[in-house]
Amino acid sequence: KELPKEQPKELTLMLEWFINPDHGPIIVAQQKGYFEQEGVKVTIQEPADPDLPPKLVAANDVDLAVYYQPSLIQAASEGLPLAWAGTLVATPLDGLIVLKDGPIKSLADMKGKSIGFSVNGSEKAILDTMFKPYGFGAEDVKTVNVGWNLSSSLMTGRVDALLGAYRNFELNSLELHKNSGKMFFIEEHGVPPYDELIFIANSKTADKEAIRRFLRAVERGAQFIANNPEEGWKVFRDSKPEALDNDLNRMAWIDTADRFALRPAAVDKGRYQRYAEFLKEFGEIKQVPDLKTMMLELY
Amino acid sequence: MFDVHLHKVGLAYGDLQVFQQLDLSLKAGQWTCLLGGSGVGKTTLLRMVAGLVDQSDIRVEGRVTCDDGQPLAGRIAWMSQQDSLLPWATVLDNITIGERLRTRKFLRRSRLSSEALDRAHHMLELVGLDEKARVLPQNLSGGQRQRVALARTLFEDRPVVLMDEPFGALDAITRLNLQDMACDLLAGKTVMLITHDPLEALRLGHAVYHLRGHPAQLTDAITPPGKIPRSLDNAELMTLQGVLLDRLRHEESVA
Amino acid sequence: MFDVHLHKVGLAYGDLQVFQQLDLSLKAGQWTCLLGGSGVGKTTLLRMVAGLVDQSDIRVEGRVTCDDGQPLAGRIAWMSQQDSLLPWATVLDNITIGERLRTRKFLRRSRLSSEALDRAHHMLELVGLDEKARVLPQNLSGGQRQRVALARTLFEDRPVVLMDEPFGALDAITRLNLQDMACDLLAGKTVMLITHDPLEALRLGHAVYHLRGHPAQLTDAITPPGKIPRSLDNAELMTLQGVLLDRLRHEESVA
């Protein structure tokens, strides 16, 4: 076990979205002083533009960012010097959400409908795969970029379904606004399972020691939440009560608490290989990136 | 045919009382000429008759009436001291602007009747600018601009014509010719003319007034005999010019 | 003291050749007066002397030189036919604009020397507008504006003075007074004056030219005898006026 260092390392971490229960372990680690104890000083930033974090990491403007596995694969295949540097949520959260009492009862009903999404770049692969058994594909639906307006665009009927909205969060948000949603889980419809939220760092300049310390603290945060979900919620909530203490976060917390990766520094390269090949198959990436550079060798 | 009466009119710009309790009649079908020192209030008086003194900082008293009981508005043609030509309109368009302003048509380019167009060309010929019909005002000389403004006023063909130094920027010969032309065209109309040239006033005026003092007062009218335009060789005219110049000089010594 | 010579100058606006191969000398310390029909090219000629004809659509020939070999630019005061008063500047500021334009200071409000200020007030007094010093031009009458422009030109105090109908909007008496005043103030300066009033030309000019024809030509100078301003009672002046009016009339019959 590494001893706390006299000289704490500084890290800036940019989130992929505004703070929500998905970031539980990070916030808990921050609040309970795990970072300090592990010898890192972490500055957390929220993004205004969801596409900015990877670029900032690649340009060494921030050290770490929360990102999506599919997006990392794409970025790496575009030659950005990005690499996996830890896992936050190790299962897919994404899915296709429709209104429960809407006209869409099965994926077969999706033909010709519109889907709102917050761009991630693998929509085509996902939709093609999900719709294949029903005899149509991504080009048979209308995709609409709705930016930050995921749940509201569905509730106002501007779109018939959502992609890129999370089962633990947007589903609850719909519920809260008296619109029950129903999710078609993508990993149950042929899409290879993947890590929804990961940490990324610059593959060339990453400070592995700092990242190791960081992940240790995040690991302790995840452990704490797994062991004391109620207590974890309070810690999370109290970190910024005016922004975080609300019904949505409370409900989302419950649905998120058991999804955090308990081994953030562990990696299943096979999953990355499979998902990359999946993307390649649907033409979303030109070549499968080199896993050696795309996965930081932490230990 | 109707007289125009000014009843005890008065006007002040802020603290500056230009005139007060002034009475004046413009006789039907006659030329009334107004002389007076620079800044005494001639233009102001003319604007008052033209109904152009409704700005907020101007205090107005008295009334302007016509003795046929109808309002004066809509029956005047006004020529201002500045030529006020529209810079974007050709000479011809400037002359016919009144006609076009009055057509109630909603068209892109209210077509003028060919009769009106002929008349406009005729006016231009009379002021000697027929070959400038398609030119913009910015390409004219000072005197040419004034002649266009004059042509515009004459083109209006209204029963009452108010002119503020219409010949001021013209050379002596052109001036005489245009005076004759105006007399001819405006025969039978009621004309009020401001001028700085005593001879011009005597040549054209049925009644010549002199505005003077602060607040300004009108002197008694001088009424030169004979038909207008009078010949300048006329001996009586020269005598009257003496009287007039005396009056004008007297003013200076007063002021 | 230097003469100003125009050598074979010519100017055309597009296709319109205003004048060509024109020679003229402005004698040092003398008044040169220019008469001519409306639109003949007087203003254009004056602008040429003032060096204001460098626009793209104007074709210029010939040269303007001074016989002391120095350039003329920077030694003239120019009074245009329009008064060109700056609407945002008070009368006083308008008069002193030249002085302020020439100070090389980078200050917010280039302070005038009290000497200059006194002189400006004096000028205003001379043109009879001392109580209007703080007024904006838009609140002045036509003649008052012209007097301000005149005061501005005189204030400049340059060796060569170019004036385009400086008294055109003034009543007869004021005009005579200001002519006298100008003669007084401009004694020893080289003056070029455009006027429409033959008597004015004869009263003030050491040499009186007449511009006529298309392209315009200058007639021989008339050189009235005696010191300026000449008295109008002068019999010889009346004879000369006859000659001049004849010339002017002759032009009309030609055109």
Added chain:
Amino acid sequence: MSKRFAVLKPLLVFIGILLLWQGLVVGLEVPSFIIPDPVSVFKRMVSDAGLLWEHALVTMAEMLMGLTLGVLFGVLMALTLVYFVSLRPWLLPLLLVTQAIPVFALAPVLMLWFGYGMASKVIMTVLIIFFPVATCCYDGLRQTHQGWLDLAQTMGGGSWAVLRLVRWPSALPALASGLRVAVVVAPIGAVVGEWVGSSAGLGYLMLQANARLWVDLMFAALTVLAICSVGLYYFTDLLLKRLIPWQTSHH
């Protein structure tokens, strides 16, 4: 000669910009995922010409519709302010409030109100364009030379005729400034609209490309957009110069 050169200059400037860009990218070693070099952008423009063209059409359509409506509303607002003097103190604050609320901030909500189709982008463009046009046109109309208005009054011109023959031409130079601003600002409206929610258009394409980190495609779209709006500007400028010939002489 000099006419032909006049057309060349903007082209030279354009080439200059490209060189500068290439120089900066190479010189400052800007990583290609932040700014790609012009050569690869150009390659993308050629290879994806069809795609770019298709999306450009959408954006252009939004821009043109927005411009037309925005100018129309702007001018109408200016006219209302000038002619209904008594309405002015009520309308002006209203107008201000509509502007003071940044459409950008409102964009997401606008999308919900008007859908993800063209309508919402046109509305955004209109909202952005409207104010410069209205302000400039209003100022222009207000500043009509009093002498001309007096003249028109004595001539007994109806207010429509006075507007058409006197006030309007006299306001044209000021309106022209407003239009120039509007034309240049119009793409912002359309693109932001697309950015916030859409399924077509250059803004959408840019967002897609950006998310996939196809930075060269993103810059290709940007270039096309820039070309569109520069073209639009020059076109408008030409048109305005034709419409206001009496101005050119002052140069």
Added chain:
Amino acid sequence: MSKRFAVLKPLLVFIGILLLWQGLVVGLEVPSFIIPDPVSVFKRMVSDAGLLWEHALVTMAEMLMGLTLGVLFGVLMALTLVYFVSLRPWLLPLLLVTQAIPVFALAPVLMLWFGYGMASKVIMTVLIIFFPVATCCYDGLRQTHQGWLDLAQTMGGGSWAVLRLVRWPSALPALASGLRVAVVVAPIGAVVGEWVGSSAGLGYLMLQANARLWVDLMFAALTVLAICSVGLYYFTDLLLKRLIPWQTSHH
């Protein structure tokens, strides 16, 4: 009396808008995530006054700095265009291109070069404000009455003096239009800047609130922003009326 009423009118308009808004929301039963009712917005404004104030300060600071710099640059650009005639055909396309590229598309670059702090937002504001000011000021300067310039030339005025005493005052009315537009557009700049990357400011707050479906907070922020910019507008308008007294008479 009437003076005091003049201040009242905008207020009445404001109250009118609020009533209409409340009426619409209640009457049409609009769900609160589409548009909240003013009462709950007001409640939010009261309960989150501190938060709003804090973010408003940031945005105001960005706006004011952006305005100052933007107006400065705009005027300088206009002067350059007027005085360096030979530069004009080179500068104008350049100017256009900077405008034709939607500023926020350059966001990543701006973020990288100028950081995540205020600088990048100020630059955004400057980029947005700059063009209306430059265009209007340029048009104003170009249209200086030729007679005045001729006069100044014969008087031997240096170009700085001619600028200060003749061209500048004559361009003021046109510049005023530009400034009015700039003041109203400034919040857009700041908010877009905050959108692109920030951790404070009303724009940031709005985005966050919007994404979280806290529409009442979003509208509260919007209202604060609107109040700021209406205030700014009236202040500027007053200032301009003071500076251009010879214009008021034409009304």
